[in-house]
Amino acid sequence: MTIVLVLGSMPGLVAAETAIADSYVVEEGETVDGLEVVGATVVVRGTVDGDLSGLAADVTVAETGVVTGDVNVAAANVDIAGRVDGDVSAAGASVVLAETAVVGGEFRVGASDVRIAGNVAGNVVVGADTIRVAPTAVVGGDLRYDGDISGAESASVAGSVVRDESIGGVNVGVDVAPWVVDGALAVYGFVANLLLGAALLLVLPGFSRAVADRAVTDPLRSGGVGLLTVVGVPVLLVLLVLTLVGIPFAVAGAVLFGLFAWVALVYGRFALGSWLVARAGGDNRWVALTVGLLLGALFGLLPIVGGLVDGIVSLVGLGALVLVLYARYGRGSREEPAAEAGEDVDSGGVPPAA
Incomplete structure (x- = not known):
């Protein structure tokens, strides 16, 4: 699953991208004009013409990869083997600067384990439990560190090698934009909601369709009942307390x-x-679930308006759920047989548009 926002274009150049993806790869020979990404895996084999910012499980700048700006990432594993013309700021469990790596600016890292074997033109600032410096490492400035270090004496360091306890582990100035955190939470929420939604559609296909049908055909009543439920239930809980x-x-x-x-x-x-x-002429419940959850995740990224829209959608869903439960299991209900008779639970369909 990938969501990509592309702004502008020109021949031979992909425009600046903001992406939420399971896996995002800049292939060798491909050029991206700046990249901000949230995903499980981010790999740069081509060129990022600008800054690379992201939050992921794994971030790799391959030997053929080039970043003409800065790299600002937080990931479980960060592996840089290519060229970065600007600064590198990274936080993670493991950060590796390979022998083939060239960093034109500073290298600032906070991690559990750090290995430095490449070339850094500026200062190196590292806070980690374990810091390993290879003989191939070249540092054009100072090497400041906090943690257990080995191999620094065999590396080429133009400046001084100083232990600085003020570095304080991973807090070394990694510049991760607020949208990155919001995007990561949106991805997590989407996956969690997708798992719950899939379980509901598989275990309760007919009931799920009935709730969606009620929400679509009677959104005002559903929203009103949802609002009353949101207000009434907490009041009852307080009275119990x-x-x-x-x-x-x-x-x-x-x-x-x-x-x-x-x-x-x-x-x-x-x-x-x-x-x-349904408006688009389709009738697949799985597509409907995916589309609805994707829109909900995107709403969460929009200030004020997005939250308001998603809140209304949630109230309608809550009210529809209450109404269907009451219709089926409430006292004196007569709607269940009719509802069950009209359901085709194996069709994968969705309710008709109102």
């Missing part, structure tokens, strides 16, 4: 309501996706 003996029930109720609200959020986004897919 005030009775003292009801505190355990209030705690359990709060946990259950949190889970219920999560399910409602997923159903709300599923309903939104269902409506959009």
Whole structure:
């Protein structure tokens, strides 16, 4: 899954990109005009003409890779074997500057394990549990470190080699933009919601379709019931707490309501996706789920308006869930047989557009 925002274009050059991806690769011979990315794996074999900023499990600048600006990354594993014309600021569990690597500026790293074997034109500032400096390492400035270091005496260091306890581990000035953290949380939320949504569609296909149908065909009533539920349930929980003996029930109720609200959020986004897919002439529930959750993740990245829209979608989903539960299991309900008779749970379909 990849979401890429491309701004402008010109022949032979991919424009500045902001990407949320499971895996993002700049292939050899490809040029990207700057890159900001959140993903599981980021690999640069080609050229990033500008800065590389990102948050990922693994970030690699291969031997053929070139970054003409700065590298600002946070990852579990950072491996730089290519050329970086600017500074490198990295935080991670393991950071490696390979023998073939060339850094034109400073090299600032915070990690558990750091290995330096390449060429750094400026200063090296490292905070780590273990720091290994290879004989091939060349440092054009000072080498300041905090941690257990080995091999520094055999490397070529133009300046001084100084232990500086003020470096303080990983806090060495890694410049990760706020959007990177927000993007990472959006990816995590999308994956978690996708897993829950898939489970709901597999285990309760008919019920899930009924909730989406109710949300699509009666959004105002669903939203109103959702709002009443959001206000009413916390009030009831507070009243239970005030009775003292009801505190355990209030705690359990709060946990259950949190889970219920999560399910409602997923159903709300599923309903939104269902409506959009139906408008486009489609009828696949899995596409609807994916579209709805992707939009929800994107809403979360938009200030104010995005949160407002997603909140409304969630309220509609919550109200629809309450209404369907009441219709099926509430006292005197007569809607369940009709609902079940009209469901084709194996079709993978979605409710029709209102």
